Amino acid sequence: xxxxxxxxxxxxxxxxxxxxxxxxxxxxxxxxxxxxxxxxxxxxxxxxxxxxxxxxxxxxxxxxxxxxxxxxxxxxxxxxxxxxxxxxxxxxxxxxxxxxxxxxxxxxxxxxxxxxxxxxxxxxxxxxxxxxxxxxxxxxxxxxxxxxxxxxxxxxxxxxxxxxxxxxxxxxxxxxxxxxxxxxxxxxxxxxxxxxxxxxxxxxxxxxxxxxxxxxxxxxxxxxxxxxxxxxxxxxxxxxxxxxxxxxxxxxxxxxxxxxxxxxxxxxxxxxxxxxxxxxxxxxxxxxxxxxxxxxxxxxxxxxxxxxxxxxxxxxxxxxxxxxxxxxxxxxxxxxxxxxxxxxxxxxxxxxxxxxxxxxxxxxxxxxxxxxxxxxxxxxxxxxxxxxxxxxxxxxxxxxxxxxxxx
Numbered sequence: 001x002x003x004x005x006x007x008x009x010x011x012x013x014x015x016x017x018x019x020x021x022x023x024x025x026x027x028x029x030x031x032x033x034x035x036x037x038x039x040x041x042x043x044x045x046x047x048x049x050x051x052x053x054x055x056x057x058x059x060x061x062x063x064x065x066x067x068x069x070x071x072x073x074x075x076x077x078x079x080x081x082x083x084x085x086x087x088x089x090x091x092x093x094x095x096x097x098x099x100x101x102x103x104x105x106x107x108x109x110x111x112x113x114x115x116x117x118x119x120x121x122x123x124x125x126x127x128x129x130x131x132x133x134x135x136x137x138x139x140x141x142x143x144x145x146x147x148x149x150x151x152x153x154x155x156x157x158x159x160x161x162x163x164x165x166x167x168x169x170x171x172x173x174x175x176x177x178x179x180x181x182x183x184x185x186x187x188x189x190x191x192x193x194x195x196x197x198x199x200x201x202x203x204x205x206x207x208x209x210x211x212x213x214x215x216x217x218x219x220x221x222x223x224x225x226x227x228x229x230x231x232x233x234x235x236x237x238x239x240x241x242x243x244x245x246x247x248x249x250x251x252x253x254x255x256x257x258x259x260x261x262x263x264x265x266x267x268x269x270x271x272x273x274x275x276x277x278x279x280x281x282x283x284x285x286x287x288x289x290x291x292x293x294x295x296x297x298x299x300x301x302x303x304x305x306x307x308x309x310x311x312x313x314x315x316x317x318x319x320x321x322x323x324x325x326x327x328x329x330x331x332x333x334x335x336x337x338x339x340x341x342x343x344x345x346x347x348x349x350x351x352x353x354x355x356x357x358x359x360x361x362x363x364x365x366x367x368x369x370x371x372x373x374x375x376x377x378x379x380x381x382x383x384x385x386x387x388x389x390x391x392x393x394x395x396x397x398x399x400x401x402x403x404x405x406x407x
Contacts, residue, residue, distance in 0.1 A: 004028065011053055013046075014197050015190035019182040023050070030177050031057035036129060038114075038174045039152040041181035044229035050179055051110035051150035060148060063107030066100050071113035078121055080137050089138020101134055101145045108148045114174065115155035115166055122167045125149075129173040149174065159381065184229040188222050194230060195221060198237035209247045211240055216251035224258055370405050373398070377407070 004024050008014070013024070030037060031054045039047045048067065055065045073081050080089075084099030100109055111117075117125065128134050129149060133142050151174045160166040184191060195213065203210040213221065226232050236257045240249055372391065380386035388398040401407075 007053060007057075011049055011056075013049060014194050015187055016193075017182060017187040017190050019180075020187060020190070023179050023181050024053070026177065026179050027053045028057060030054065032059065034148050035176045036148070036174050037150045037177045037179060038171075039150065039179050039181065040157070041152075041154065042183045042229055043154045044231035045181040045183060046230050047152040047154075047181055048110070048112065050181070051108065051152070054150055055108040055110075055148075058108070058148070060107050064104040065108050065110070066104045067110040067112060068100055069112045071116035075118045078118065079124065082121065083124060083134045083136055085137035086139045089136075093138065096136075099134075099136065101128060101147055102143065104147050105145045106147070108150060111149060111151040113153060114151035115153040115157065115160055117166075119165075119167065122170050126167065126170045126173060129170070184226040184233060185224075191221055191226075191233065192218055194233055195237055198234050199241060202238050202241040206242060208241070211237075211244065211247050211249055213249050213254070214251070217249050217254045220251045220254055220258070366405075369401070370407070373401055373405070373407060377402075 004021055007024055007028060013020075027037075027050050037050070037054060039050045041047050051067070052065070055061060068082070070078065079085075080093075080097065080099065082099050082101060084097050084102055085093050087093055087096045111125075124134060128145065128147075132144050132146060134145060135142055155166075157166060157171055157175075161168045161171060184194075192213070199211045221233075228235070236254075239257055240254070244253060246253075373387070376387040376390050377384070380390065384398055384402075385395050388395040391398065393401075
């Protein structure tokens, strides 16, 4: 079996992180088999290297290796691309075409961004995984293929399954072996190594001296989150190599190439997210409290005037108060609607009117409460503990509300 260090040198993989080494060990071990593999990890971590290693170390290495970006092929043509089509199968099909599964027979197919596959295509792919059979678009003849499938995704597959965007049976077929590649921010000791490698490559490519980082610049890189991972680091190294005249790069210089640096620090990301939600929640609370105060004023005025027995004045004062509220909310850009209050000619009806206002108020607050709970649960992926914390209530209270509103 190939030594891991040899594999790294052969495929140009740089880094000593234990998680990366473990991922490579799994890839080497699974290579001689025909087991399906699912490679997971954030965008830009280098997932495309794993299927190349698996193919080159397998008995299929002399056969075809085809990489397919599932997210880049339009939904209407992806079945034709993968499985082929017969002449006349659809408009523009002027001849019979072989699909990737037919062309790669005996080899390996790498399905990148497999989570983007349409559900109808997922059904076809499941059949290939189960018994190696597929049918061309526009044909009724079953064909056989012997391909090994390695897939990759940056999506949370369990969440995609819950949202019915990905078939659960297909997920378990693809992920017989799952290899996860860690994000760059979890490989801090590898960041400077990678940067130096990229800097050296670009120095040779553009025929210029290699750029170097001072200590402060190095520390800045090590503490940056790199949402774009290795791809982003490579991009930064290339930009600095081309743009900067001074070959020794300081922290001040490198900051210019780190977009949103402060916003990407771990502590501030969480704080920013919470702040956004809290601000929105505070605005909603303000609107609700203002509405409650306005309605209370309206009820108080109505009761006072009813006790005086002047029902015409009740109607007039109500309209004046509503007009005042409307003008205030209009200036604050709150969506309000003016309604004409019904005429009331006796004391009993007037009390009914007050009760209607109170019922409307309670209904409005309840609707807002339901909406806020739904949004918080969705935001926190139905985790009640996090949702309760964000709403400022206990988990028990949230559970009671969920039961009460049948959410």
